[in-house]
Amino acid sequence: xxxxxxxxxxxxxxxxxxxxxxxxxxxxxxxxxxxxxxxxxxxxxxxxxxxxxxxxxxxxxxxxxxxxxxxxxxxxxxxxxxxxxxxxxxxxxxxxxxxxxxxxxxxxxxxxxxxxxxxxxxxxxxxxxxxxxxxxxxxxxxxxxxxxxxxxxxxxxxxxxxxxxxxxxxxxxxxxxxxxxxxxxxxxxxxxxxxxxxxxxxxxxxxxxxxxxxxxxxxxxxxxxxxxxxxxxxxxxxxxxxxxxxxxxxxxxxxxxxxxxxxxxxxxxxxxxxxxxxxx
Numbered sequence: 140x141x142x143x144x145x146x147x148x149x150x151x152x153x154x155x156x157x158x159x160x161x162x163x164x165x166x167x168x169x170x171x172x173x174x175x176x177x178x179x180x181x182x183x184x185x186x187x188x189x190x191x192x193x194x195x196x197x198x199x200x201x202x203x204x205x206x207x208x209x210x211x212x213x214x215x216x217x218x219x220x221x222x223x224x225x226x227x228x229x230x231x232x233x234x235x236x237x238x239x240x241x242x243x244x245x246x247x248x249x250x251x252x253x254x255x256x257x258x259x260x261x262x263x264x265x266x267x268x269x270x271x272x273x274x275x276x277x278x279x280x281x282x283x284x285x286x287x288x289x290x291x292x293x294x295x296x297x298x299x300x301x302x303x304x305x306x307x308x309x310x311x312x313x314x315x316x317x318x319x320x321x322x323x324x325x326x327x328x329x330x331x332x333x334x335x336x337x338x339x340x341x342x343x344x345x346x347x348x349x350x351x352x353x354x355x356x357x358x359x360x361x362x363x364x365x366x367x368x369x370x371x372x373x374x375x376x377x378x379x380x381x382x383x384x385x386x387x388x389x390x391x392x393x394x395x396x397x398x399x400x401x402x403x404x405x406x407x408x409x410x411x412x413x414x415x416x417x418x419x
Contacts, residue, residue, distance in 0.1 A: 155180035158190035165247055189223035190249040198242055201235040214299040241280050245412050250305040252411040253299050256281040278368050279406050287403040293393040297408040301385035309378050309413040312389040315369040315406040322402020324353030330393035334375030337386040376413050
């Protein structure tokens with residue numbers, strides 16, 4: 140028997156699902172257009188369970204109450220299929236560990252993405268109200284953001300364990316920010332950014348400079364707009380092959396100018412795949 144799917148369509152649907160599970164979510168989507176048999180196979184739990192991170196169950200079990208577009212009552216039983224769960228985790232972040240970080244997945248590859256809340260970052264003088272304030276923000280996924288009141292020494296650092304991330308994947312780190320209407324001093328001197336493995340000098344991007352001015356000028360790297368209304372500054376990239384024992388450090392520093400600056404709002408540092416499709 141042949142249909143619009145060709146000879147391969149005579150294979151059992153379960154076999155086709157298994158074959159498609161070794162491709163990618165986008166490939167499965169294209170395959171679903173071939174025939175009704177392929178569509179059923181491409182939508183199966185066998186296929187989409189393979190596309191989900193292997194430890195997704197453990198990760199979402201750490202979910203907590205949330206805000207913004209994040210469901211406050213995330214429950215795996217609410218999803219009728221693994222494909223529905225996959226697409227939900229692509230479009231909605233899940234708050235973890237009491238709001239310390241958020242988790243979602245990259246739609247094209249299924250790789251894990253995390254954002255570390257500002258409260259979990261090491262911010263110089265961050266606990267001194269004279270320099271920084273902590274407050275809710277209607278557009279933030281976290282309970283509080285950090286707003287720069289006035290400092291001459293700007294230093295923000297975040298760390299994450301590589302075991303949390305997808306293995307054999309190139310990640311980029313971005314600090315996610317906004318600027319107040321009366322921001323000043325941020326344009327006077329570029330900031331130094333760097334990403335690297337703690338205790339190791341190699342296998343990561345070197346330090347470089349970026350502009351903190353949200354009013355772009357010619358030349359250099361400036362904050363870029365995101366689809367969620369925030370802006371982001373790439374801090375660097377690294378290849379995650381560190382297994383269970385690595386830790387990555389990400390920093391943004393502006394201390395050379397010695398001038399006062401204000402008006403930077405920090406939501407957190409996000410890590411996501413630099414290239415959507417990676418070998419596993």
